[in-house]
Amino acid sequence: MNAIAFTGVSKSYGPVRAVEGLDLTIDAGSTVALLGPNGAGKSTSIGMLLGLVRPSAGEIRVFGDSPDTAVKQGRVGAMLQDGTLVPGLTVREVVSFIRGLYPDPMPLEEILALAGLTDLAGRRADRLSGGQAQRVRFAIAIAGAPRLLVLDEPTAAMDVESRRSFWGSMREYAATGRTILFATHYLEEADENADRVIVVARGRVVADGTPNEIKAAVxxxxxxxxxxxxxxxxxxxxxxxxxxxxxxxxxxxxxxxxxxxxxxxxxxxxxxxxxxxxxxxxxxxxxxxxxxx
Amino acid sequence: MLRYLGVEIRRTFRDRRFVFFTMAVPVVFYLLWANVFGKADGTVGGTGLNTRTYLMVSMASYGALGAALTTTGSRLAAERQSGWLRQLQITPLRPWAVITVKIIASMCLALPSVIVVGLAAVLTQHVHLSPAEWGGMIALMWLGTLPFAALGTLVGSLVGPDAAQPVTLICYFGLSILGGLWMPVQTLPATLRHVAHWLPSNRFAGLGWSVVGGHVPPASDGLVLAGWAIVLGALAIGAYRRATVRG
Missing domain, CATH: 3.30.70.100 (Alpha-Beta Plaits)
Structure with missing residues (x-):
């Protein structure tokens, strides 16, 4: 079954067309990069995929259901671009709270270990460095053991070392057979971490293939x-x-x-x-x- | 949902500013006014209550109102901007559950103000109430915070985090002063007295004044508060939906 299917999806904000007639399907179990420059429509597409943004036209299916249903049933986890963490809670409390919202979550210690947070579990989540906070946000995204994990430019605030360990965690999660879609504007990240790269620009798919095919094309x-x-x-x-x-x-x-x-x-x-x-x-x-x- | 309620309450108590403004400030003001005015015998205009008891209800209301407004207003505005609410939106927790929990949490967070001011009154001012009166006062003052929690949610959904703080404070002080929580309504000019009569803050404290005076509160208090709760609640839900669902 397709994990994700976009059929003729468009989104306009007034006269600005953020996404124009997007058609794509993503197989369950694959790791796919959505690659494109800023303003290409990546975040809008992800917003629609998660039910946060309503498409102006077209249809989106996530595991055969509407995005709202998929989210409600706990089949989707996501790391969005912006998002400081809620003040007043420790890392362990935040992760354990989010985990408890899902029907079939991962064990808490496993989440913390996978996100590299075991040593930070007792710290207040709002008092971490940028890279550490991103790890907490990754932990929140995987807490419910979602079948589809969506990451919108996850490494934006990270230094080189954090990036390396972050992608390590991501690949470990992908190895459990889950579907992963991540947006990035770095070809290297797409190349190293995805099975398939979808290049979008100006709201359209302009190239779609394996990392090698894309590198050859661009x-x-x-x-x-x-x-x-x-x-x-x-x-x-x-x-x-x-x-x-x-x-x-x-x-x-x-x-x-x-x-x-x-x-x-x-x-x-x-x-x-x-x-x-x-x-x-x-x-x-x-x-x-x-x-x- | 219960877990979310627990999380909301726990993290609010870790906020020292919250504890200071909703518990310490009302108690300090209570002790100050009770010591300044409480020496005089006699009752406060028409309520049949002595000053110390009257002030206990006023300051408990003041603290509870503040807690209900501040735990919703600026906090919600900040969470909306920071992306935390969006993060919750992509979990199985439903938007109606989020707003319901926020309102119940803010009502629960108003309770400690009532309790600490009550304790201060018993311990230092020798205020005596029967267990039934205590129970009645606390229960009614818990329910009575609903319109303020709804007002705070409305503010938090309508304005950004920078404006939410001052708007919340204006609502807070406006409702407190005009509602007769700082000075008895009888001391206000006639026009303002009429305004006060229809304000939820005055009716909210009225519930408490009636109970500690040994009366059943008049139905009109309940009706005015319920009216405010329904109107503000409907507006708050509408504004919240508009603020979180993007077109």
């Missing part, structure tokens, strides 16, 4: 140099190059393999100055994908 880097008035023909045939853009005297190549491209570029005999190699600029890659469709 390219993993750009190579820029000053080309002056030398001929530009043949640049698009260099190894790895997926797109060429000339702006005045500067050439920019989008490539799946910056190393191969640079090597071949010098072999062409062109006079290459001001060479710059960069990782994928996702925003730009997304926008070009939107234009292509």
């Amino acid at each position: 390219g993993t880097g750009t190579v820029r140099f000053t080309i002056g008035d030398q001929p530009t023909a043949g640049l698009d045939a260099l190894p790895g190059v997926t797109g060429v853009e000339i702006r005045g005297s500067v050439a920019q190549l989008r490539t799946t393999s910056p190393d191969a491209t640079v090597q071949a570029l010098y072999a062409t005999g062109l006079r290459v100055t001001d060479l710059e190699v960069r990782g994928a600029d996702l925003e730009e890659a997304f926008l070009s994908l939107t234009h292509d469709n």
